[in-house]
Amino acid sequence: MGAKEIMFTSLIITLFVFAFISFGVNFASETESALSITNDSRIGNLYSGVNGSIFADTYDGKTLAETANETADDYDSDDTSGVTNFLTDKLTDVIKGSAKLVMGVTYSIFDSILDPILSIMFPNSPGTRQAVGIVLTAIISFLLVFAVWRLIKSGQ
Amino acid sequence: MAYTTLDDYNTSAGIHTLFLYTADVVPIFIPLLLFAIFTITCLGSYFAQVRTKGSGDFPASFTVAGILTAIIAQLMAVIPNLVTIGTLVICYTSAIVGVIFLFLTRDNVTA
Numbered sequence: 001m002g003a004k005e006i007m008f009t010s011l012i013i014t015l016f017v018f019a020f021i022s023f024g025v026n027f028a029s030e031t032e033s034a035l036s037i038t039n040d041s042r043i044g045n046l047y048s049g050v051n052g053s054i055f056a057d058t059y060d061g062k063t064l065a066e067t068a069n070e071t072a073d074d075y076d077s078d079d080t081s082g083v084t085n086f087l088t089d090k091l092t093d094v095i096k097g098s099a100k101l102v103m104g105v106t107y108s109i110f111d112s113i114l115d116p117i118l119s120i121m122f123p124n125s126p127g128t129r130q131a132v133g134i135v136l137t138a139i140i141s142f143l144l145v146f147a148v149w150r151l152i153k154s155g156q
Numbered sequence: 157m158a159y160t161t162l163d164d165y166n167t168s169a170g171i172h173t174l175f176l177y178t179a180d181v182v183p184i185f186i187p188l189l190l191f192a193i194f195t196i197t198c199l200g201s202y203f204a205q206v207r208t209k210g211s212g213d214f215p216a217s218f219t220v221a222g223i224l225t226a227i228i229a230q231l232m233a234v235i236p237n238l239v240t241i242g243t244l245v246i247c248y249t250s251a252i253v254g255v256i257f258l259f260l261t262r263d264n265v266t267a
Contacts, residue, residue, distance in 0.1 A: 020255075024230050036233075040241050040244075
């Protein structure tokens with residue numbers, strides 16, 4: 001399986017996980033069930049992590065409406081470079097948003113899988129658990145960077 | 157200490173009282189019931205494919221069984237004190253693991 005397939009597979013799995021947990025959360029909410037899947041801290045963290053990555057309503061501490069208003073205020077129609085700045089800002093926002101989505105979602109999935117495994121392996125040593133988690137997270141981060149690089153190279 | 161009997165429950169409230177009583181007396185009843193649903197669906201689907209097509213797709217059967225079990229567990233969670241949060245999480249986790257298993261064993265996801 002190549003890097004491209006891994007990226008797409010990660011996204012598809014993430015979307016499924018988000019949709020499936022959303023079903024559970026909304027179903028429990030609609031039926032006023034006392035037991036919700038997010039009562040469990042691990043699922044709750046996973047859901048809030050993925051939810052925050054995809055549907056973040058704030059960006060750099062500002063709401064999206066505030067960001068849009070500021071961007072519109074910054075736009076000066078008399079300045080010919082304004083159009084370029086406007087488009088550049090939007091383009092960088094899209095790139096930053098995409099990177100944030102892929103990284104955030106992948107980390108959320110990774111944490112939700114890794115945390116229970118490490119809890120079983122190291123039940124009485126949270127320090128060791130944290131250290132192992134940091135090392136594995138670093139490895140995954142490097143793999144993600146290399147996967148993106150390979151994706152770009154294969155595209156060329 | 158007196159044993160809990162069905163008389164201690166309001167059986168006129170509905171058929172779910174029987175499940176509540178059984179789950180109260182035998183706490184592992186609901187997890188075993190869900191496990192049975194999972195196993196029957198998974199193996200039934202797999203061997204049905206083997207019988208009709210000559211080969212089976214185990215990851216797909218596992219995923220279908222996991223999703224079905226999670227949905228049934230979620231429906232059971234509407235009744236208070238019938239399903240514990242641990243059981244519900246295990247059902248959801250089995251569905252998620254099934255999906256990961258399914259997609260990672262596919263070669264052409266993007267095709």
